[in-house]
Amino acid sequence: MKINDTPQVPGYDCTIDELMVVTFSRALKPDTRAFNGAVSFIPACGFMLARATHAPELVWAAGSIGIDASPTAIPESTLSDGIWQGSTMLANSPFDFWAHAQGARYNTFSFRGAQIDKFGNVNNSVIGQYESPKVRLAGGGGMADLSVMIPRIMLWSTTHTPRTFVDRVDFRSGLGYGDGGDDRQRRGIAGGPVVCVTNLCVFGFHPVTKQMQIETLHPGVSRSDVESATGFNLDSSEKVPPRTARPSDEEIRLLREVIDPGGARKREFA
């Protein structure tokens, strides 16, 4: 995965990766206590940006180990030791990490995958039949754990296509709202996905059905663009979704000059 050029957002003085980071950052609550896993450049930038703007008390364990890290550069791997720079603690014990996770001391978990379905379940294991897969993917890592243990789930995807956004994932590596409705609750599992930031739009989740619905459209993207890029039926209510808010000059400056001058966030774009 290289650092690629990313498209300009029409009418906004930023590129799509920057709009996604800013949108993700703004969706973070001030009481966020988060950590990150592999290939999580957008959230890593988002946590740092939120901390520098509206959420100064946000807690971020970089690579799940470097608590309150402030790396001067984001390395090629969001799990590698370079991301721990400036931490107040290197949490060296998996016992502590899993206690903080399972005990919901951490409250926010972000993950992505090769497929995301309408209820926010995520697949990063196989495409096709499990026993004879068309593509064997990396695997879910901690997804199946943390999507159950952590109440506030934030999804993102830099590849909004019908291949990524599917009606039903081929394999459920990480739990969103399961079969939808109160399925998650009935299993005794708190919370669920609150947002999914893509390169075309921002999805929220219907309060009752728990199905993804368009919350805002990025500039230059129409509702029908999103519909044709999405593999499940979207609720076609009358009102046109608002446009995703414009990043402030300060947010863009912080992102470009302070948080991610090397452009690691662009690694997530093919």
Add this chain to the structure above:
Amino acid sequence: MRDKVHDLSTVVATIPDGAVIGLGGLSMNSVPMALVREIVRQGKKNLTVVALVAGMPIDWLAAVGAVERVITGLVSLEGFGLAQNFRRAVQGGSIAIEEYSEHLLICRLQAQSHRLPFVPTRAGLGTDILKLHSHSRAVREEIDPVTGESYVACSRLPVDIALVHCHEVDRLGNARVNPKLIWMDNELVNAADRTIVSSESIIGTDEFRSEPWRTTYPSFMTESVTCVPWGALPTSMFQVYSHASGFYERYSRACEDERTFITFFNKYIVEPETWQDFLRVNNLGELHKQNEN
């Protein structure tokens, strides 16, 4: 006292074909790569590898058909793409994958460490991971009779040999990781019947005695040790060296063409005679030294 220090080929020679190996390190951090390369060179067969989150070592073992089963949560080269030899082997059916999530696997190892029938967690509830194990019941949903809460019981996972890399050892087999930043290596060592340690350096036992709070593995937990400076490259060793981006890039590029890959693999990974030769051929070492962290 028995001197546990041996050369690289001697310690790896004790690993029999068909063994269940617990591979230390996490993703691109502190993997005992010199031990893995020696396994490749000695032509081991039919290994089962337990690795929580791994990439490069699994891909090397997959490339030469040394492994028949991988017990894991995630295998990839992260920012450098999928582990292509592993992917091809699983899709082609020559490697069986036994897939868990991280915490399910950690709980299985903790159960094994304590020699208990199972350890409970809430990990995996509502996902398809549990369905994969409905036949073996190695991980299974149960209900606590006292509170009525659902949990997942994770049965113990036997491991024959743990392979871990550390900063310092002594001749008795005491070992230090400086600082003790090892994600699951402790669980592997505690779970395994025996442990082989590779180390950046050998120091005196008196140094262990003068700062005993820094010891990571006591000598009674380690069977043999071998001294291999830079022994985790191309993965990192915290505070000593970073992962080698250039190597990862070259490797993932070479993986794209299945036909020419084996030439690359033989030339740069298998054929260099010693670990020092491997480092020299691939321009690994001083270049990757970490500065202040």
